Each structure stands twice: as structure tokens, then as C-alpha cells.
Amino acid sequence: MLAALNFHYIRPQDAYNGKGVFGVTPEAFYAQLRLLQEFGTFISAQEIPLVSQLPLANKDLFFHITFDDGLREQYEYAVPILRELGLSATFFLNTENFVEQKVSTVHKIHLLLQYIDGELLMAEAIARLEQSTANADSFRLKAMEHYFYDSSETAIFKYLLNFIVPPNQQAAMVDNLYAYFLADEHPNIDLYMSEGQIDDLMNSHQIGSHGHSHKPMGLQQKCDLIEDFSISQNWFRQKNYMPTIISYPYGSYESLPTGAIDVLPSNFKIGFSMERVANALPLSNPLFLGRYDCNDLPGGKAPLLSEADLKARNLKTTSWFA
Numbered sequence: 089m090l091a092a093l094n095f096h097y098i099r100p101q102d103a104y105n106g107k108g109v110f111g112v113t114p115e116a117f118y119a120q121l122r123l124l125q126e127f128g129t130f131i132s133a134q135e136i137p138l139v140s141q142l143p144l145a146n147k148d149l150f151f152h153i154t155f156d157d158g159l160r161e162q163y164e165y166a167v168p169i170l171r172e173l174g175l176s177a178t179f180f181l182n183t184e185n186f187v188e189q190k191v192s193t194v195h196k197i198h199l200l201l202q203y204i205d206g207e208l209l210m211a212e213a214i215a216r217l218e219q220s221t222a223n224a225d226s227f228r229l230k231a232m233e234h235y236f237y238d239s240s241e242t243a244i245f246k247y248l249l250n251f252i253v254p255p256n257q258q259a260a261m262v263d264n265l266y267a268y269f270l271a272d273e274h275p276n277i278d279l280y281m282s283e284g285q286i287d288d289l290m291n292s293h294q295i296g297s298h299g300h301s302h303k304p305m306g307l308q309q310k311c312d313l314i315e316d317f318s319i320s321q322n323w324f325r326q327k328n329y330m331p332t333i334i335s336y337p338y339g340s341y342e343s344l345p346t347g348a349i350d351v352l353p354s355n356f357k358i359g360f361s362m363e364r365v366a367n368a369l370p371l372s373n374p375l376f377l378g379r380y381d382c383n384d385l386p387g388g389k390a391p392l393l394s395e396a397d398l399k400a401r402n403l404k405t406t407s408w409f410a
């Protein structure tokens with residue numbers, strides 16, 4: 089069985105403030121990997137095709153570590169720990185951060201929530217809505233019900249973006265707020281790895297694609313997706329590195345490019361969703377593999393599985409594309 093586990097932000101505890109940016113600390117990362125080592129074998133991306141042929145009766149549990157979003161802190165904090173433990177991981181990046189030198193909308197939202205007072209953010213967002221009578225109080229309760237796990241500030245902002253602002257204006261709204269509040273003091277392009285760091289990981293680990301822009305592929309027009317892939321492939325081509333693995337942004341069922349799988353470039357042999365399951369061997373559908381968030385596994389903040397489950401190999405396997 090192959091269980092992939094995914095990480096995003098990794099930074100010291102004092103660089104989190106409980107708003108916007110959520111992730112793990114280097115200490116928690118180290119501890120979780122040490123814990124999981126007791127239950128299975130960590131493999132590199134190159135080893136996935138090797139184990140993928142193992143028969144169903146094989147009771148081994150293999151783990152593969154992945155990082156989404158190409159964040160510089162992954163290089164600074166996780167890579168030294170991986171080196172210490174002798175483990176190999178795949179780092180998925182969005183080429184728009186490098187080609188266009190821009191911060192992805194998804195990260196602008198995290199940064200706005202992290203640094204800007206929620207009420208102020210809301211007031212500015214509402215002031216920018218065209219011909220709207222919306223005010224935060226009118227949807228405060230609904231927002232908190234819908235985004236049950238988030239703080240009220242985060243819930244209201246997410247609700248505003250996803251339900252009040254028309255879909256075609258969401259990115260512009262975020263860009264606008266980001267430019268107003270943060271662009272000057274936080275250009276934040278250093279949120280992402282440098283090209284030198286990426287080159288290093290291309291040699292020492294594995295670099296994968298997270299698409300050109302960080303958008304749900306399943307909801308993009310096919311022609312936009314083709315255009316995105318073409319820019320992204322060109323960037324990799326000039327680095328002489330064609331990735332064989334892709335992690336679909338967001339990774340939910342709706343965000344996967346199932347209807348447009350024919351536009352996926354043929355260099356991709358393995359694809360990860362965020363269906364929170366393990367993958368039975370032999371891999372039956374390697375372009376749509378399940379993957380756990382690190383918090384779903386023992387050592388994480390809200391494990392779906394216990395250590396006993398891992399020991400007994402009691403892991404659900406993918407059902408979306410079975």
C-alpha cells in the first residue's frame with residue numbers, strides 16, 4: 089500500500105499567529121516522520137514505479153512525502169531534516185510564481201488574513217464591491233456556520249470571497265486588497281523558493297508540477313488549461329527538467345482535470361489528488377492517486393487514522409476512480 093502525505097507551510101512556532109497561515113513546525117515535522125518510520129518504509133518518487141507493480145497480497149506500507157506550493161520555508165526548514173533522516177520528497181511548484189514573479193491568489197489570501205485585522209479587511213473588501221448592499225453583519229452567522237473550523241474573521245472573509253463576490257471578480261478583489269494592504273512592505277515573492285534552490289532540489293529530491301497557476305483544473309476552460317500547461321512546460325524545458333509527477337491544485341474531486349485529462353502532457357506518469365486515502369498496489373490509476381494531509385496521519389493535529397490502524401494496515405483506499 090502506498091500512503092502519500094502532504095505538507096504546505098513549515099516554519100517555527102513564533103512565525104504562526106493562528107490566522108491565515110497554518111502549517112507545521114520543524115519539530116513536529118521531524119517527530120511525525122520518526123513516528124511513521126515505525127510503521128512503514130519511506131520511498132522516493134523514483135521508487136513509486138517500482139513498488140507500484142507489487143501484488144495486492146503485499147502487506148508492506150510505503151510512505152511518500154510531498155510538499156505543495158513551492159514555498160521557500162520548505163527548503164529552509166524541511167530539506168535539512170529530510171537530509172538528516174536520509175529521506176527523499178517531491179516538491180510541487182506553480183510556475184506562475186517564477187515566470188510572472190507573482191504571488192498566487194491563494195497565498196495572497198493567507199497573507200492578508202495573517203497580517204491584516206479581520207474587521208478592517210472586511211470593511212475594505214465591502215467598500216470595493218460594486219453596487220452591493222452587503223455588510224458583514226448580514227452574512228456573519230451564515231459564514232461562521234459554513235466555515236465551522238475557521239476563526240470568525242477567516243470565515244467571514246472566505247464567505248465574502250466565495251459567495252458574495254461574483255466568481256469572475258474574486259482574483260481581482262484579492263489583488264486589489266493585497267496591493268492596498270501588503271504589496272509595498274511585503275512584495276513576498278520570496279515566499280517561494282529561489283531558482284537556485286529549485287535547481288538543487290531537481291538534483292537532490294524531485295520537483296513536480298502544481299500547474300502553472302494555482303487554480304482548480306477541473307473548473308478551468310480546456311483552452312485556458314492548454315495555455316497554462318504550455319507556459320509551464322516551457323519553463324521546465326528551459327531548465328532541462330521535465331517533471332513526471334503532478335499535484336493538482338486543491339486536489340478536491342471537482343478540481344481534478346478528469347474531463348480534460350487528454351490535455352495533460354504525456355511526461356506526467358503520476359498524479360496526486362487530495363482524496364484522503366492510501367493507494368492499493370499495484371497502482372491501478374497512477375494519475376489519480378489519493379494523498380493524506382499531514383494532519384490526517386498519526387503525529388498530525390487531527391488524525392483520521394490511529395497508530396493501530398497503520399500497524400494493522402487498516403487504511404481505506406481510493407474510491408473516486410476505482
Ligand SMILES: [Zn+2]
Pocket residue numbers: 156157298302337338
Ligand atoms: Zn497548492
